[in-house]
Amino acid sequence: MEFLVTICLLFLCSLISYFYKKRNQCCYILGYECYKAADDRKLNTEACVRVVMRNKNLRLEQYRFLLKTIVSSGLGEETYGPTNVLDGREEFPTLKDAHSEMDEIMFDTLDNLFAKTGVSPSEIDILVVDVSLFAPSPSLAGRIINRYKMRDNIKSFNLSGMGCSASMVAIDLVQRLFKTYKNQLAIVVSTESIGCHWYCGKEKSMMLSNCLFRAGGASILLTNKRALKDRAMFKLNCALRTNTSYDDEAYGCCIQLEDEQGYEGFLLTKNLPKAAAKAFTENLKILVPKILPVRELLRYAISTLGRKYIKGQTPDPARALIFPFNLKSGIEHFCLHPGGRAVIDGLGKSLRLSEYDLEPTRMALYRFGNTSAGGLWYVLSYMEAKKRLKKGDRILMVSLGAGFMCNNCVWEVMKDDLEDTKVWKDCIDSYPRKNLVNPFTEKYSWINDECLNFVRID
Numbered sequence: 446m447e448f449l450v451t452i453c454l455l456f457l458c459s460l461i462s463y464f465y466k467k468r469n470q471c472c473y474i475l476g477y478e479c480y481k482a483a484d485d486r487k488l489n490t491e492a493c494v495r496v497v498m499r500n501k502n503l504r505l506e507q508y509r510f511l512l513k514t515i516v517s518s519g520l521g522e523e524t525y526g527p528t529n530v531l532d533g534r535e536e537f538p539t540l541k542d543a544h545s546e547m548d549e550i551m552f553d554t555l556d557n558l559f560a561k562t563g564v565s566p567s568e569i570d571i572l573v574v575d576v577s578l579f580a581p582s583p584s585l586a587g588r589i590i591n592r593y594k595m596r597d598n599i600k601s602f603n604l605s606g607m608g609c610s611a612s613m614v615a616i617d618l619v620q621r622l623f624k625t626y627k628n629q630l631a632i633v634v635s636t637e638s639i640g641c642h643w644y645c646g647k648e649k650s651m652m653l654s655n656c657l658f659r660a661g662g663a664s665i666l667l668t669n670k671r672a673l674k675d676r677a678m679f680k681l682n683c684a685l686r687t688n689t690s691y692d693d694e695a696y697g698c699c700i701q702l703e704d705e706q707g708y709e710g711f712l713l714t715k716n717l718p719k720a721a722a723k724a725f726t727e728n729l730k731i732l733v734p735k736i737l738p739v740r741e742l743l744r745y746a747i748s749t750l751g752r753k754y755i756k757g758q759t760p761d762p763a764r765a766l767i768f769p770f771n772l773k774s775g776i777e778h779f780c781l782h783p784g785g786r787a788v789i790d791g792l793g794k795s796l797r798l799s800e801y802d803l804e805p806t807r808m809a810l811y812r813f814g815n816t817s818a819g820g821l822w823y824v825l826s827y828m829e830a831k832k833r834l835k836k837g838d839r840i841l842m843v844s845l846g847a848g849f850m851c852n853n854c855v856w857e858v859m860k861d862d863l864e865d866t867k868v869w870k871d872c873i874d875s876y877p878r879k880n881l882v883n884p885f886t887e888k889y890s891w892i893n894d895e896c897l898n899f900v901r902i903d
Contacts (some may be wrong), residue, residue: 495533496526776840
């Protein structure tokens with residue numbers, strides 16, 4: 446009898462300990478700030494043409510390809526370019542150029558974040574910086590610590606090579622650290638070095654990055670202090686990372702390398718949609734049971750069995766990635782990676798999302814372009830500026846990146862009246878734009894004239 450009582454007490458203590466640990470393993474967002482450059486950094490039609498015409502490696506074939514790509518990219522005329530590219534120094538960038546680009550983004554967003562939240566840099570316990578293509582020594586994390594004179598016992602991390610999904614990797618790292626360290630304040634800085642990695646060659650698969658990627662980034666303040674729960678904007682409900690780098694096709698579909706002329710750039714192959722579909726499918730298999738109600742899971746299970754045993758086959762996810770469950774039964778908002786119009790269209794079709802659901806991602810891409818790891822925060826900021834977010838709403842963040850990786854997470858809105866317009870302040874009333882036609886179509890469609898096939902363009 447005593448033995449049984451002892452076992453019961455041990456079980457009860459373990460249960461209490463488990464729930465106590467769970468209670469203290471929260472992850473909240475207290476604030477975030479996105480970067481917005483000065484107006485003279487905008488890459489409008491004329492600025493883009495000047496950059497293209499400086500590349501003497503291009504011929505009529507490449508011009509036509511660029512026109513087709515830019516027109517179908519989903520980007521508008523108000524995205525921002527790196528200073529060295531606008532100044533005509535993209536072919537021979539310096540280390541100073543790279544540091545200046547990073548300093549401007551990191552320090553601008555951090556200054557605004559500290560000012561708006563009232564948190565002092567000396568209070569920060571954890572710092573994670575993710576920049577895929579620039580890893581100097583001392584690190585960028587060290588550069589931030591030096592600028593703000595942070596404490597000597599701060600836990601700092603510098604992530605590189607993670608691509609467009611790096612911000613979710615950083616968030617996942619922070620929430621894992623929160624499980625070990627109590628009452629912490631953490632900063633995540635997500636951006637990318639664009640200016641020093643501008644492709645100056647003529648390979649079509651490597652020219653795509655110039656058409657899509659633009660200057661931008663974000664800084665996010667997180668905490669696991671329950672005393673700050675009332676100040677929190679969002680709570681992290683779950684996060685899941687999927688990495689398919691073991692697959693050769695997936696690993697090589699989005700990779701940094703040099704072309705035959707020695708120009709460095711990012712190669713985007715035709716295998717990218719297939720790799721994205723595979724990573725996304727694997728991620729959702731595990732994520733879905735965590736975010737959907739039981740009734741929807743039962744319907745999904747019945748539907749899956751029906752496809753397998755009644756029809757006798759399962760659709761190839763690389764060809765038709767359309768899921769039979771209703772994500773909207775567990776998610777109110779969809780914050781998708783603004784990687785390009787094709788990416789948004791593909792994800793929207795796969796998840797059976799409406800144009801209302803896709804609007805924040807399309808508008809973020811149109812206004813700011815693909816800002817790599819920082820892109821998701823521009824999408825979230827649009828939702829906030831449009832006053833879409835209500836207390837208790839759940840937001841699914843979907844990020845895709847080189848590797849190939851799919852890193853997703855679900856946030857819960859913690860308060861009403863989230864309406865800070867942030868980087869959308871001067872233009873939110875003019876969005877959504879009904880006409881997303883790129884002006885290149887009207888101004889440069891003549892380049893497709895067949896008569897030019899017999900003309901040499903120097």
